[in-house]
Amino acid sequence: MDRSESYRVKQFNLSGLKGISDRTLEMHFKLYEGYVKEANRLRERNSEILKDGEIDENELPAFSELEHRLGFEYNGMVLHEHYFGNLKKDGGGDPERGSAFIKAAESSFGSCDIWKTDFVSVAKMRGVGWAICYQNPSNGRLSNHWISLHEIGNVAGFSPVLVMDVWEHAFLLDYKPAERSKYIAAFFANVDWRAVDERLRGAARNAVSSDAAWLQHG
Ligand SMILES: [Fe+2]
Numbered sequence: 506m507d508r509s510e511s512y513r514v515k516q517f518n519l520s521g522l523k524g525i526s527d528r529t530l531e532m533h534f535k536l537y538e539g540y541v542k543e544a545n546r547l548r549e550r551n552s553e554i555l556k557d558g559e560i561d562e563n564e565l566p567a568f569s570e571l572e573h574r575l576g577f578e579y580n581g582m583v584l585h586e587h588y589f590g591n592l593k594k595d596g597g598g599d600p601e602r603g604s605a606f607i608k609a610a611e612s613s614f615g616s617c618d619i620w621k622t623d624f625v626s627v628a629k630m631r632g633v634g635w636a637i638c639y640q641n642p643s644n645g646r647l648s649n650h651w652i653s654l655h656e657i658g659n660v661a662g663f664s665p666v667l668v669m670d671v672w673e674h675a676f677l678l679d680y681k682p683a684e685r686s687k688y689i690a691a692f693f694a695n696v697d698w699r700a701v702d703e704r705l706r707g708a709a710r711n712a713v714s715s716d717a718a719w720l721q722h723g
Pocket residue numbers: 533536585670672674675
C-alpha cells in the first residue's frame with residue numbers, strides 16, 4: 506500500500522437530517538476521524554519497519570498484524586466517507602425518473618422497487634457491517650452486498666454507489682437496536698440521489714478508461 510501521504514479528515518455538512526439526529530452525526534464524525542487517524546498511524550508504523558528496505562522474520566509478525574488492522578481502519582475510513590457523502594439535508598424521495606440509477610436498477614433487478622427490497626433485506630441482516638449497492642463497471646449492473654465489519658465482503662473491482670452504515674452506532678442514539686427498520690427508513694429519507702448518479706457516471710468513466718488502457722497494453 507502506498508505510504509507517501511497522509512489521509513485527511515473530510516468535512517460533511519449534514520446537520521438537520523430527517524430521523525438521524527445531529528447528536529448521532531457528531532458522534533459518528535468523531536468515530537470516522539478515529540479511522541483516519543488510525544489508518545495514518547498504522548501506515549507510519551509499517552513505513553518505519555520498511556525503512557531499512559527489508560522486513561526480517563523478527564519484524565514480520567508485527568508487520569502482518571499492522572497490515573491486517575490497516576485493512577479494517579482504511580475501509581472504515583473510506584466507507585464512512587461514502588456513507589456521509591450519499592446523505593444530504595432535504596434529500597430522500599425517489600431517484601429521478603430517467604436517472605442513471607433508475608436505469609441501472611431497472612436493467613439489473615427489473616424495477617427500482619425490487620432493487621430496494623433487496624437492498625433493505627441486506628441492510629436488515631444480523632450483525633454489524635454495511636449494506637452496499639455496487640456497480641460492476643464492466644457491464645454496468647448493480648448488486649447489493651453485505652460487508653462484515655468494514656473489510657470483509659467488499660467486491661474486488663466493483664464500485665460502491667450507495668453505502669449504508671448498519672453498525673449500531675449509526676442509529677443507537679435515535680433508535681433501539683431492534684428498531685433497525687426505522688433507521689433504514691430514515692436513511693432513505695436523506696439519500697442524495699444526485700451523488701449516487703455521479704458515482705455511477707464516475708464508475709462508467711473509469712471502466713472506459715481502464716478498458717482503453719487494457720487495449721493499449723493488450
Ligand atoms: Fe459508522
